[in-house]
Amino acid sequence: MLTLTKIKTDHPDYSFVEELLHLSFPEAERRDDDAQREQTDRNPQFNCHLITDETEKGTVRVGLITTWNLNGFTYVEHLATSPDVRNQGYGRKIMEELKQHFPGLIVLEVEKPETDLSIRRIGFYRRCGFSLCEKEYIQPAYRKGGEELPLFLMYTGTDALDPQFETVRDNIHREVYGVVR
DSSP states (O other), rough: EEEEOOOTTTTTTHHHHHHHHHSSSOOGGGGHHHHHHHHHOTTTEEEEEEEEETTTEEEEEEEEEEEETTTTTTEEEEEEGGGGGGTTSSSHHHHHHHHSSSSSOOOEEEEEEEEEHHHHHHHHHOOOOOOOOEEEEEESSTTTTTEEEEEEEESSSOOOOOGGGHHHHHHHHHHHHHOOO
């Protein structure tokens, strides 16, 4: 049974989460460690979750998920599974747990379907009940001098994101990236 445990930087497994962030996301797709720790410990909108599973062998560290409680929706910023448990069906289980843990509208960013990996990732999220919003979306840079990334949003918990796209986008940009447009 999967468990999402909200943790702070003083949790014994926080180093696992931080290492998995480094392993799973290039520097351009995450904030620096000090800023990440600041969000984890002090921002009430931000949640860092350790994902574990109870097996016959004991507790297994499956991965991490970071979320934001924004204005009427949950934004999934980072989601990663440990290389030790990849290809064991945890991805689908995590998505089901995510939808149960955060009822309502859930939004996440994905790369545009331009590579085999991005096409497979979008297909995976679709199989998990997410829909692709193909409106132009730019992920602001995480770091000063960093690059913006052209992405798409995916969502679940509503029939269409288009009517509220600008509100959702502006909320993410303002609260997560500190960008006001």
